[in-house]
Every structure is written in C-alpha cells, then in structure tokens.
Amino acid sequence: MIKLQNVVKNYEGYEAVKGISLEVKEGELYVLLGPSGCGKSTTLRLINKMIDRTSGEIFVEGEPVDAFKVESLRKKMGYVIQSTGLFPHMSVEENIATVPRLLKWKEEDIRKRGEEMLRLVGLSPEVYGKKLPKELSGGEAQRVGVARALAADPHILLMDEPFGAVDPISRVRLQKEFREIQKKLGKTVIFVTHDVEEALLLADRLCLMKEGNIVQEGTPEEVILRPKDPFVEDFFGKEGTLSLLTRFKAMDFREEKPLPGEPLPEETTLKEALSTMMLLGVGRLPIGGGSITLAAIMEVIRRWSHEEE
Numbered sequence: 573m574i575k576l577q578n579v580v581k582n583y584e585g586y587e588a589v590k591g592i593s594l595e596v597k598e599g600e601l602y603v604l605l606g607p608s609g610c611g612k613s614t615t616l617r618l619i620n621k622m623i624d625r626t627s628g629e630i631f632v633e634g635e636p637v638d639a640f641k642v643e644s645l646r647k648k649m650g651y652v653i654q655s656t657g658l659f660p661h662m663s664v665e666e667n668i669a670t671v672p673r674l675l676k677w678k679e680e681d682i683r684k685r686g687e688e689m690l691r692l693v694g695l696s697p698e699v700y701g702k703k704l705p706k707e708l709s710g711g712e713a714q715r716v717g718v719a720r721a722l723a724a725d726p727h728i729l730l731m732d733e734p735f736g737a738v739d740p741i742s743r744v745r746l747q748k749e750f751r752e753i754q755k756k757l758g759k760t761v762i763f764v765t766h767d768v769e770e771a772l773l774l775a776d777r778l779c780l781m782k783e784g785n786i787v788q789e790g791t792p793e794e795v796i797l798r799p800k801d802p803f804v805e806d807f808f809g810k811e812g813t814l815s816l817l818t819r820f821k822a823m824d825f826r827e828e829k830p831l832p833g834e835p836l837p838e839e840t841t842l843k844e845a846l847s848t849m850m851l852l853g854v855g856r857l858p859i860g861g862g863s864i865t866l867a868a869i870m871e872v873i874r875r876w877s878h879e880e881e
C-alpha cells in the first residue's frame with residue numbers, strides 16, 4: 573500500500589531521516605512513534621510530497637510516488653495536523669467542502685457528504701455546520717479536521733499529532749471514536765505521535781524511531797514484550813506491559829454476573845478498569861449488565877509474562 577525504501581531527507585546538511593524502509597498495509601493503522609525531533613513528521617510529509625526526499629524510493633499503491641501529480645496525491649491522501657488547519661473565515665461546512673469543491677463535485681453531493689461526515693465524527697450538522705472555527709472547542713475543531721480530511725473519501729489518511737492540543741479526557745474519547753471510524757471505513761492510516769498511550773490504543777503496528785532511524789517495528793505486543801534494546805525498553809517505561817491493557821475493551825472480558833452500582837462506560841479499556849479498581853480498592857466492577865474482575869485482568873497479564881519468557 574505504502575512502501576518506503578532507504579528514504580533519506582537532508583535539511584541543509586542535517587540528516588533528519590537517515591535511510592528508512594517500511595511498509596504499511598492496506599487498512600492498517602500504522603503509528604510512527606518516537607521522541608521529539610526523531611523525524612516522524614518529516615517522514616509523513618515525504619509521503620504526500622509536501623517535502624521532497626533527498627534519496628530513496630516511496631511507493632503508493634504500487635506506483636512510485638513521483639508518478640502521481642500533486643493534486644492526485646492530495647485526493648488520495650487526507651492530511652490532519654494538530655492545529656487542525658481549518659480556514660478561520662470559513663464555516664464548518666465550507667471547510668469540509670473544500671476538497672470536494674476542488675474536485676468539482678455537485679453541490680448537492682457536497683452538502684450531503686458534509687452532513688454525513690459531521691455525523692460520523694459525532695457533531696450535529698444543524699448545530700455545527702454554520703459555525704466558524706473560532707466558535708468551536710479544541711476537541712470539536714479536531715473532529716471537524718478529521719471530517720474534512722475524510723470528505724473526499726481518500727484511501728489514505730496521514731495524521732500528525734492530530735489530537736495533541738486537546739484536553740486529556742476529550743483526547744481519549746476522540747482516540748477511541750477515531751479507532752472505531754477507521755475500522756468501519758477501512759482506511760489506511762499513518763499516525764504520528766510521541767504519546768505511548770495513544771500509540772498503544774490506536775496502532776495495529778508501530779514503528780519506534782530515534783534520531784532519523786527506525787529502532788523497532790511491530791505490533792505493540794511484539795515491541796513491548798520483546799524490546800530490541802534498552803532504548804525501546806526505556807521508551808515504554810516500567811509500565812510498558814501494563815500499558816498494553818489499553819488495547820483491550822473491558823466489555824470483552826465481562827462476566828455475566830451482575831453487580832449493583834454505577835456501571836463503567838462500555839468503551840472502558842482494561843487499563844482504565846484496573847486503575848478504577850485500584851483507586852476504589854475493589855476486585856470487581858459493574859459493566860454492561862455484568863461485571864469485570866481483577867482476576868480476569870490478571871489473567872491477561874499472566875499470559876503476557878509467559879510470552880516474554
């Protein structure tokens with residue numbers, strides 16, 4: 573789907589990307605992860621040719637990236653950045669209509685698509701369509717940014733710390749919702765972040781970068797349970813294995829046994845369920861008409877420790 577072969581990027585003598593090779597499969601959510609300055613954003617921008625590589629090859633859907641006109645790359649690849657990049661003087665619906673309009677869609681189709689995309693990201697078109705970006709909260713603006721990137725139905729989404737500026741609670745909600753949307757639409761996504769929890773929640777596979785190189789690539793389980801070197805281990809920290817609990821929904825480990833009390837929201841992760849149990853000092857919490865137990869969570873962790881051996 574997307575393939576990089578020995579890609580190098582020099583900025584006036586500074587080698588920001590030092591010959592990386594990677595492959596992203598169709599429908600996959602691939603995370604570029606690593607500390608500030610390691611070359612994640614540069615790698616992303618090389619893929620849609622916002623910047624030109626110094627050497628190496630990039631293939632998109634089997635074709636060399638240079639074979640595409642810039643406009644057709646823009647059509648193929650939606651791009652979402654932290655500051656959303658919304659045009660401040662345009663309403664939400666006009667922002668979302670930008671690319672479809674460039675592609676000369678019929679006005680009626682543009683309107684319908686805009687409404688559909690707003691609903692998809694959880695915003696009512698009646699309430700939000702006519703608003704200006706300055707009238708939105710940070711989380712709402714990011715939702716519009718995602719809706720806009722999806723509007724022309726690109727095969728690929730490139731996302732550079734898209735939820736970085738959103739408060740932590742809205743951020744987790746956005747991440748979970750985005751994950752559902754991505755799976756539903758089957759889009760191929762390359763997602764840049766330096767946030768471990770975000771990477772673990774979203775990634776099918778991740779690529780940990782350091783100083784312009786790839787250090788390790790694989791599923792989060794592979795990378796965390798079998799770190800290649802001390803940098804990888806340190807990057808995920810002592811809680812690395814526990815952080816993997818973020819990848820599981822508590823509902824999937826629910827027992828039928830009901831329990832009185834306020835149930836956990838159905839989208840709760842195992843990590844959140846564990847934190848709540850520790851906070852309240854209880855070994856069982858209600859969820860979805862049944863309950864989740866500490867024992868069930870411990871069993872998941874126990875299986876990993878076997879894998880580590």
Ligand SMILES: Nc1ncnc2c1ncn2[C@@H]1O[C@H](COP(=O)(O)OP(=O)(O)OP(=O)(O)O)[C@@H](O)[C@H]1O
Nearest residue numbers: 583586588606607608609610611612613614615766
């Ligand atoms: N236009 C530029 N000119 C010169 N150097 C640049 C330019 N853009 C980026 N760099 C340098 O290249 C390196 C990689 O930058 P890049 O933005 O790709 O890192 P990053 O991993 O995305 O970091 P962050 O998480 O902080 O955004 C950095 O050292 C940066 O200072």
